[in-house]
Amino acid sequence: MAAGHASVAALPALHETPGLLGLSALGFNRAQSIAFLALLAALIVGPFFLYPVFLMKLLCFALFACAFNLLIGYVGLLSFGHAMFFGMGGYVTAHAAKVWGFTPELAILSGGAIGAALGVVAGWIAIRRQGIYFAMITLALAQMIFFVCLQAPFTGGEDGIQRVPRGHLFGIIDLSRDMSFYWVVAAVFLAGFLLINRIVHSPFGQVLKAIRENEPRAISLGYRTDDYKLVAFTLSATLAGIAGGTKALVFGIATLTDVYWAMSGEVVLMTLVGGLGTVFGPAMGAAVIVTMQNYLAEFGAWVTVIQGVIFVACVLAFRAGVIGELGRVLKVRL
Amino acid sequence: MLEDLLFQLELGLPQVVLGLVNGAFYALLSLGLAVIFGMLNVINFAHGAQFMMGAFVAWMMLNWLGIGYWPALVLAPLVVGAFGVVLEKTMISRLYKLDHLYGLLLTFGIALIIEGLFRNQFGSSGMPYSPPEILSGPPVDLGFMFLPKYRLWVVVAALVMSLVTWLVIEKTRLGAYLRAATENAALVQAFGVNVPRMVTLTYAAGVALAAFAGVLAAPIYSVNPQMGSSLIIVVFAVVVIGGMGSILGSVVTGFGLGLVEGLTKVFYPEASSTVIFVIMAIVLLARPAGLFGRA
Numbered sequence: 236m237a238a239g240h241a242s243v244a245a246l247p248a249l250h251e252t253p254g255l256l257g258l259s260a261l262g263f264n265r266a267q268s269i270a271f272l273a274l275l276a277a278l279i280v281g282p283f284f285l286y287p288v289f290l291m292k293l294l295c296f297a298l299f300a301c302a303f304n305l306l307i308g309y310v311g312l313l314s315f316g317h318a319m320f321f322g323m324g325g326y327v328t329a330h331a332a333k334v335w336g337f338t339p340e341l342a343i344l345s346g347g348a349i350g351a352a353l354g355v356v357a358g359w360i361a362i363r364r365q366g367i368y369f370a371m372i373t374l375a376l377a378q379m380i381f382f383v384c385l386q387a388p389f390t391g392g393e394d395g396i397q398r399v400p401r402g403h404l405f406g407i408i409d410l411s412r413d414m415s416f417y418w419v420v421a422a423v424f425l426a427g428f429l430l431i432n433r434i435v436h437s438p439f440g441q442v443l444k445a446i447r448e449n450e451p452r453a454i455s456l457g458y459r460t461d462d463y464k465l466v467a468f469t470l471s472a473t474l475a476g477i478a479g480g481t482k483a484l485v486f487g488i489a490t491l492t493d494v495y496w497a498m499s500g501e502v503v504l505m506t507l508v509g510g511l512g513t514v515f516g517p518a519m520g521a522a523v524i525v526t527m528q529n530y531l532a533e534f535g536a537w538v539t540v541i542q543g544v545i546f547v548a549c550v551l552a553f554r555a556g557v558i559g560e561l562g563r564v565l566k567v568r569l
Numbered sequence: 570m571l572e573d574l575l576f577q578l579e580l581g582l583p584q585v586v587l588g589l590v591n592g593a594f595y596a597l598l599s600l601g602l603a604v605i606f607g608m609l610n611v612i613n614f615a616h617g618a619q620f621m622m623g624a625f626v627a628w629m630m631l632n633w634l635g636i637g638y639w640p641a642l643v644l645a646p647l648v649v650g651a652f653g654v655v656l657e658k659t660m661i662s663r664l665y666k667l668d669h670l671y672g673l674l675l676t677f678g679i680a681l682i683i684e685g686l687f688r689n690q691f692g693s694s695g696m697p698y699s700p701p702e703i704l705s706g707p708p709v710d711l712g713f714m715f716l717p718k719y720r721l722w723v724v725v726a727a728l729v730m731s732l733v734t735w736l737v738i739e740k741t742r743l744g745a746y747l748r749a750a751t752e753n754a755a756l757v758q759a760f761g762v763n764v765p766r767m768v769t770l771t772y773a774a775g776v777a778l779a780a781f782a783g784v785l786a787a788p789i790y791s792v793n794p795q796m797g798s799s800l801i802i803v804v805f806a807v808v809v810i811g812g813m814g815s816i817l818g819s820v821v822t823g824f825g826l827g828l829v830e831g832l833t834k835v836f837y838p839e840a841s842s843t844v845i846f847v848i849m850a851i852v853l854l855a856r857p858a859g860l861f862g863r864a
Binding site for chain 1: 606612660663664667669670671673674675677678679680681682683684685686688689798799802803805806808809839842843846847849850853854857
């Protein structure tokens with residue numbers, strides 16, 4: 236008991252140490268700095284050991300899960316409709332790259348732009364209710380977007396948008412080789428990851444956490460909580476759109492799978508497995524789930540069953556997730 | 570202009586009436602969700618899967634055991650309700666002290682498991698289930714259209730079931746206990762009512778309602794593992810529109826939205842799959858608590 240107490244008391248001190256290589260400027264404590272350096276190393280070394288396309292897929296989902304975690308982990312809003320931003324981001328990026336001939340960075344940014352635009356509208360509607368209703372509303376709105384995508388001519392219906400070219404970065408660097416595109420994807424992920432971390436540790440992020448802990452109290456302190464929630468929702472949607480757009484360029488295809496409700500469920504699962512409200516959890520959860528899908532793909536519908544079992548197990552016995560539990564054992568915040 | 574519209578409506582009237590059939594399922598499913606939510610504060614994401622189970626149990630009873638439609642209409646809800654008891658006892662009941670969102674996540678996981686297992690066993694293609702002989706004769710002449718007998722029966726059965734549920738909750742002693750426990754469970758328990766058992770049975774009853782709807786649906790839609798999952802999302806929208814405060818509210822909203830969907834099929838078919846979600850958005854902007862909800 237005494238040991239536990241001492242280490243908890245030591246946490247703020249750890250946080251204040253200049254830390255490793257000045258990483259505390261990013262808001263990381265010492266443990267998080269070490270984890271971040273490990274993540275960086277894995278990003279750099281990864282493609283030399285693992286199939287780059289697999290890693291790129293993993294990074295897209297990791298960014299998607301981090302974006303989702305910004306809402307559930309720091310504002311306490313469970314969105315069950317994030318597939319609409321992910322999927323629409325994919326469609327718009329694919330359309331921009333293929334039909335409009337955008338360079339990849341602009342195509343991915345247009346994916347983020349559609350995520351932002353959708354996020355403002357969906358958020359504006361959904362934040363009128365809290366808790367379970369919020370989840371149901373976002374799910375219903377996402378289903379509406381799914382039907383729109385099913386019927387709209389530009390999405391190609393059941394066929395999707397196929398053979399999307401990756402193009403040349405800034406019009407110069409050819410990205411058709413997987414190894415070259417990997418570094419772009421890694422940079423996009425890293426930028427998104429650090430941006431979210433920056434948001435969480437900003438004064439704005441502190442207000443978000445206050446809303447999560449006690450919304451009426453935040454209101455009574457004079458914060459317009461609805462505005463904060465809407466901004467957070469839009470940021471999350473934007474990053475989800477970027478993640479979806481990047482994934483569309485990785486595989487050269489945008490399909491209905493990414494706007495379907497099952498995708499919304501998957502991102503919830505990834506974040507839950509990794510640990511809600513942890514910095515590294517969503518990325519870890521994405522790694523676990525994408526790897527699992529990769530190895531279990533041949534078992535067909537069993538993947539759904541196993542995902543369901545993981546959901547149930549996480550909710551009943553393992554609510555802190557992998558990173559949450561690890562942090563508890565090591566007595567640090569990750 | 571107006572004559573044009575009226576002519577179009579006359580042509581499309583059958584669609585509108587068929588919309589009522591969809592409305593019957595919306596009403597029954599949102600009713601079950603509301604009953605469960607009122608008592609457990611859990612949104613039962615597995616509701617669609619349990620609806621599908623109802624249809625499958627009826628199909629299995631017919632094809633494996635030779636049990637026909639009418640017994641199945643009673644037995645299938647009992648079987649699926651018993652399954653609900655197990656779920657509540659072993660899993661859902663552990664979550665009452667936590668954030669309600671965990672109940673949603675748990676039941677979502679359960680829905681995935683059920684759907685996946687049925688897909689493994691039966692594949693994704695649908696299986697036919699023919700309506701009972703007495704309801705499969707020539708369609709009924711309603712004057713302006715011929716309605717298959719079975720669809721008429723679905724609307725009537727859903728209305729009767731809704732009425733029965735309403736009577737049980739509003740007019741019986743058991744219903745009074747239920748409503749009291751919804752308001753203040755601890756106090757009702759102090760009076761010697763076994764509240765945990767009541768909670769279990771409430772969940773089972775809600776699940777049985779979903780299974781009942783599933784049996785009703787079996788002859789109309791082909792019996793397939795995905796039949797519940799897309800339906801349940803629409804029903805969530807219905808629940809948001811109506812608000813989960815009142816039983817009659819769910820029923821009226823369910824049938825009403827079925828009608829609206831039918832009308833949309835006549836006037837602007839492209840929007841028929843999205844109209845309910847659009848209405849949900851409008852209702853949220855105008856009256857966030859829902860049409861029948863308490864703010």
